[in-house]
Amino acid sequence: MKTINKTLIAIAAFTALNANATISVDDTEQTSFDIGGEILPECKVTNNAATTATALDLSSAEAQRTASISLWCNTGQGTAKTTYSSINGGYMVSQEGKKIAYSIDISGTANDLSLTRDQTVNQVSGKGVDGAEATRSVSVKPLVTGFEYAGTYTDTIEVTVSYE
Numbered sequence: 001m002k003t004i005n006k007t008l009i010a011i012a013a014f015t016a017l018n019a020n021a022t023i024s025v026d027d028t029e030q031t032s033f034d035i036g037g038e039i040l041p042e043c044k045v046t047n048n049a050a051t052t053a054t055a056l057d058l059s060s061a062e063a064q065r066t067a068s069i070s071l072w073c074n075t076g077q078g079t080a081k082t083t084y085s086s087i088n089g090g091y092m093v094s095q096e097g098k099k100i101a102y103s104i105d106i107s108g109t110a111n112d113l114s115l116t117r118d119q120t121v122n123q124v125s126g127k128g129v130d131g132a133e134a135t136r137s138v139s140v141k142p143l144v145t146g147f148e149y150a151g152t153y154t155d156t157i158e159v160t161v162s163y164e
Contacts, residue, residue, distance in 0.1 A: 043073040043080045043125060045161040046133070056140060058092075058153060063105050063139035067157075070133035071125035075163045082123040084138075086115035087156045092142070094151035101143040104157070107136045115157065125161070 046069075053066040073080050084104065091099040105111045106121060113119045126133035138157075 039074065041073070041075045041163045043071060043075075043161040043163045044133075045082070045159055046070050047159065053140075054154075056092075056142060058100060058142050058144060058148065059146065061142055061144050063141045065137050065139045067138045068135050069106070069123070069138055069159055070135040071123060071161050072131060072133040073125045073127055073161075073163050076127050077163065078124060078127065079122040080125040081120055081162045081164055083118050083120045083160045083162075084113065084115060085118040085158045085160070087158065090114050090116035090155075092153035092155045094149065094153050096149070096151055098149040098151055098153070100148055100153050102155075103141045103143065105139045105141065107139075109136055112141070123161075 048068040048070070050065055050067060052064060056064050056066070069082070071080050071082065084106075088099075091101055093099050101114070101116075103112045103114050104119075106113070106123065109123050110119070110121045113121075123136060124134040
């Protein structure tokens with residue numbers, strides 16, 4: 001009984017699928033159908049952090065290269081809105097909770113940006129179909145006086161890119 005039911009269901013499904021494929025006398029020797037899809041606009045970002053990024057000389061207020069940020073967008077635009085933010089509100093913080101402020105420079109884009117709030121800049125982006133990106137170096141300037149507390153200070157800089 002189960003075998004007969006399965007066979008009947010299979011025949012009914014096959015018949016239903018083929019009901020719309022019936023050839024009529026009005027059909028011709030040629031047909032066509034449309035195809036297509038959509039690629040949504042997007043930008044991509046990557047970094048190549050220098051080994052000095054986690055070994056900054058905190059006794060110096062000089063700009064120190066920390067990373068290379070590369071962008072690519074599939075929208076054909078030459079720049080993209082790039083937001084730099086700090087998880088510690090623009091401070092490197094020690095385990096003891098001591099803070100050292102800093103600013104960042106983005107080569108060819110912006111200098112002395114404080115990350116006490118998010119900073120959005122128009123940064124050059126790659127735009128070719130070969131995926132070639134445009135790269136800018138990021139340097140950190142510790143805002144030190146020479147009288148800071150001893151300790152290891154850290155922060156994380158997040159970079160987000162948008163095609164808008």
